[in-house]
Amino acid sequence: MRGQNIFSKWVFEKKMNEHEKINYVEFPAKDLAATKIFFAAVFGWSFADYGPDYTAFSDEGINGGFVKSDQTVSTSTGSALIVFYSKDLEQTQAKIKTAGGSIIKAIFSFPGGRRFHFGDPNSNEYAVWSDVEG
Secondary structure, eight states, X not given: OHHHHHHHXXXXXXXXXXXXXXXXXXXXXXOHHHHHHHXXXXXXXXXXXXXXXXXXXXXXXXXXXXXXXXXXXXXXXXXXXXXXXXXXXXXXXXXXXXXXXEEEEEEEEETTEEEEEEEOTTXXXXXXXXXXXX
């Protein structure tokens, strides 16, 4: 209950409540410490912990968090795909590999740009796209 009050205060202070808009996303994470290290190294994220089983991020295009869980998200199981944008697709891909992420789908072209899919340390799937030719 106490954690909920802290979280509610955080939600209010961040002014993330806009009527009928997507404003928060949550992901499962087997290893919260590895998750925080990975996203900090690749994307420069910072986190606020809410107990031992939850960590939140904000101001990253959308606010969200990671909850301790053995589940994973993947398009192969019907999950929605979170897609990041990059001005330098190859550089972002290299940062992901260096930080311990995996490449699920190599860079490919599609109408409007190029993208690749990657896995974080928990095996959650994401993608990165760019409209800049490599």
